[in-house]
Amino acid sequence: MAHPSQLGFQDAASPVMEELLHFHDHALMIVFLISTLVLYIIVAMVTTKLTNKYILDSQEIEIIWTVLPAVILILIALPSLRILYLMDEINDPHLTIKAMGHQWYWSYEYTDYEDLGFDSYMIPTQDLTPGQFRLLEADHRMVIPVESPIRVLVSAEDVLHSWAVPALGVKMDAVPGRLNQTAFIASRPGVFYGQCSEICGANHSFMPIVVEAVPLEHFENWSSLMLEDA
């Protein structure tokens, strides 16, 4: 989850997010190198007492500073396109969950076998127990089996919302009347937090998403318990 003074992304919990993280590191390193070079040149130009009024042109340097940026751009584009197509791969999900956005909570439906549906409201700050996270905890988490491809179908019952979990590298708009598909694999067990990412009214900031990835047996026990309680 996010923590105070955080600069980078949250630790990746899915293979796609790992790729995105590494690509971001790669692109940012190029950005830092170019910025450092430019800053150095500016400082050098500003602080030198040397002047030269007689250079009119130079074919060689013109070629270098045209070709080199093109090469750098290709070095950025190739991994970017690789990830783009990786995210678009055909996947064969083991489980389908529907995430429906409401004002102002999410509801999750697991209907592959039985009809399991429940609402997920934020836990108000005054009801938090010690150790819980303010504005991020929810009363019912979306539990998923770890290391299984999951398909999430996101929609909304009233206004626009957006279902996002940064650690899993997932964000999908919830549009009323439309069913948007996204998929991911949770590579490790854990609890992953996200927040509604499309302005949806007064309590837009108070409808978090909590995904809990557990081993398959625990998932089966949880779903049986939830069905009994329903």
Add this chain to the structure above:
Amino acid sequence: MSDHFDEKIKNYRTAPFDARFPNTNQTRNCFQNYLGIQRKVGSAPSFRRSLRSNPDLYRPKLEKQLTSNYFHRCNKALSAKDQDTAPCDWYQRVYKSLCPMSWVQKWDEQLEAGTFPGKI
């Protein structure tokens, strides 16, 4: 044939990838499975149409089937011929996996009231 469908249903995990709906928007996938188009058993033209968009290319384990048999129309078509409607259960499983419960409930109520906008 019915044994194969029984086995398919028994091994059902979730709605498989459907090549006719490869993109993010799965609204039509849900609606089509709920709705269905007129199934003409053994009719050559519809078989050719279904081959063109045959998701079995991506699902080699499944038996070749007319992709046009979706649930309600399938039920209607098979019942009209006094045939077993068990093959339609696959499409019921698929639309139950894909469609939000509120949508299914609304459509069921509309069907009962006779105000369902789709053609069954």
